[in-house]
Amino acid sequence: MIRRGRAEGWLKLPISTFRSWAELNGVTLNGVQVGPMPGFEHRGSTVIAENDMTGGETGPLMVIPRDLALSRESVEGFAKSDKQLKEVLDSLGEYAQTARGTILVFLLIQATISCPEIPESTGVVNPLTEYVKFLPEELLPTFWTEQEQELLVGTTLRSAIRAKMNSLLREFEHLRSATEHISWCEKYWWDEDEGYVTFEDWMHVDTMYRSRALEFPGIGDCMVPCVDMANHSSGEAAAALYETDEDGNGILLLHAGKTVKRKDEITITYGDEKGACEMIFSYGFIEDSMESARVMFLDLNIPDDDPLRSAKIAVSAMAPGFRIFDGGDCTGWESDFVWLVCVNEEDGLGFNFLQTNDGDRELRAFWKTEELEDTSKLRDLLQTEALWEVYQLRAITLLQNRIEQQIEDLHEVGNPEKDSGVRDVPWKLAGKLRKLELKLLERAFNDLEDQKLVLIESESVKRYLGITDEENAEEDFS
Template identity: 35%
Template sequence: MAVDTQRFTLLRRLHGVDVSDIDLQKVEGKGWGIVTTEDLATEEEDEARSLMTIPHELVLNTTTVETYAKESRNFRDLYEAIGPKGNRLDVLLFLLAQLAGSGEEVVSSCWNDYREFLPHEPFLPTQWSENERALLAGTSLETAVHAKLLALTGEFESVREKSSDIPFWNDLLWIKKGVKLQDWIMLDAWYRSRCLELPKSGHSMVPFLDMVNHSSSPTAYYDENSKEEVVFSLRPGARLSKGDEITISYGNKSAAEMLFSYGFLDATVESGSLVLPLQPFPDDPLRIAKLYAFGEQPRIHVSVDEQGIPKWESPFAYLMCLNEEDGLEFRLLQDVEGNREMKVFWQEEDVSDKAKDFEALIQNHEISEVLKLRVVTVVQGCLQEQLEKLEPSEEVAALQNDPEIAEDCKRTATALRRVEVAVLETVVEELEKESTALSSTESVIAYLASMEATHSDLVEGDTSPGEDDFS
């Protein structure tokens, strides 16, 4: 992305953004970033040293979009026809208006000019070509990107349908500007990659501050003061030489999340994590009730920290592996007003508000180790299946050699696959240890022996006619 630094500085001054000892410069391997123009240092006990202050009125979120809607009749028509739909969609609608035109007839704001400093070339997986997205086959991002594109397509069609009934916007968006789905996808990419969680204002896009890059060892942070101005400050104890890059943290996210939202992987992080969907057993007669009681999409979270210690968790897996014989029951009860409500019972106790706590609830069960072994086996199987999906197919191998595919897409997709394979292999190894340990306990051995004996009795007692007995 080409940036006119002189124009950037002029725009910053025009909109009252104060800076001290920092500047926008090219950063090797990252594009653009904020660097120091002087040696900077703070002690742990020092007061925060402010490097940049952004006026509150420049911050973009639902509140400011509502304000712009009050000031511009044309934008208000569009906003009322489509929104308010929540912070993200409100901001995207505002950015769409900025993309279509500028000046008083649309909305006059700093974003009229600032959007030229936002990336217009594809940088998130949702903006990749179909062949580039195929590089993600088998990774945890494959279904996430597909689902996101379906959602974005639905949003775009809804915006187009509703705005086409407004003559001003129909003419500006669809006739003069010719806005396309890829434009809407780009606006979503801007929002996801540049949105920050402010202490008071919540999720917001903050111009100028959004030029600060991420680091797992950040040297600065942002906050809001009593005037609700956004203040960018040096971290206590930070020491930087002139020309060093100043960074913040985008949060503790998995490799897939970083690529999905920001378009890059943090090569300095040795740990890794991923989230996989978990489906209930298809032949489980209680599967619908379990999903309803759980209340959210079942998942498996796996991770390996910087010390190489694996961890997994899946609250739904514990509920998924229980049945009525274990003491699980679902009841439809009616209150005094005649409303029916489903309740979850575990060993005759109402645990409807503890559907995500079955890992703890099974601890006192007489066959708790057997129940835990079921869960471990299910999770291990899911992870093993995901590992098999991560094996590069012939199609992926061919795409890696395709000169039409962007090299950055090849590198990041390969890096993501490598991270996820390493995490899964480490966690599967840990699950194998857990399975072996549980299988050697007295309760599990006794349980399996009783099951085998029961099976033998059933076989011996089977007096059904043979295949050739037609009597």
């Protein structure tokens, strides 16, 4: 419905009419306009300065009424006067208690309201019904072809896309099963012959939200019309920031002392800490100036021959992997999960079934005599042990092995040739991501090697292994 509607034009309004819509709905635009950059129309719409201005000398560039922000709060407000929207939200249970869940459902219903092939009223028109029609189609990786996604083999983005597609499919099936008893949903969404909603439509509302959601103080995760038209720049290049005023309205402000010339683009940051993978995943681009992948998350499996593997999986609520990040002069890593992987029964890790108040039995983890109510706190306990350096060495060895595997995967694929069926944007993004991630992985591997060599020289490691020769210590430990 959505993608077909965009092709036919009924779900797409010209950006030239955006200002009229904004002013009609109480938005104040002060010295800025929303539209394509002159000479760069192919890049889509952005926020452009109408005059020379300096931060601190002008008031807010934009003021967006709080009730125009698309948030969980506003969707619940719309549902009070929109029977169809309320029916769907009520049917979805816990999923509709999240910002993401409520907003995606709202977006889908706005597209349904606008569909000319659905003659009956399926919802109440509101200001945001028109706003949805201004949102451009974003070429996020979930809409890359399979051939284009194959370019990502060996990168962390490949597994992220697969996980996202599986998650979207589960959400879509939940939406279908929860709403197919609602008469209008059964007829206009799910009917085998006359229904209009497809999985691709759900993918599309996901890209609308994922590429434009911002976290506003006092509002939370939301989509804020006008502000969400601003493009991204990192660090000092970002001209403006967004926040809320004393009345809870969304505002856009120039950074103090920042000078912007007439017809310049006014940018914000989507998050300077976001890595190359996340930028492509959520926004469909990475900056040309980006020289580091910044951060990567690699999955980590518990070895099949670990006798406590099943129990560890059962009690762990942690992400099964580790985070590598660029710390400037050197790399760093973070993981709560790795400590659960690298200790076992002979070290003091144990499991037992305890009876709960309702009579059930629940598997619990123990470190020596102390119950591990939260396995993410295991590291704190290990730090107090005489064998702390040994545990660190085990963890680093596990991480190095996993990093080495990822490096080999990237080298194995190499730099594939560009086929005729591959579009330029996915091709360029995939190639740059591979280079940035390979560079960070190689740096991380070398930094871990340095840490390992220091640990091998520690007295506790030597005593544990019963040897003093550095070469034998490293070989025996591995």
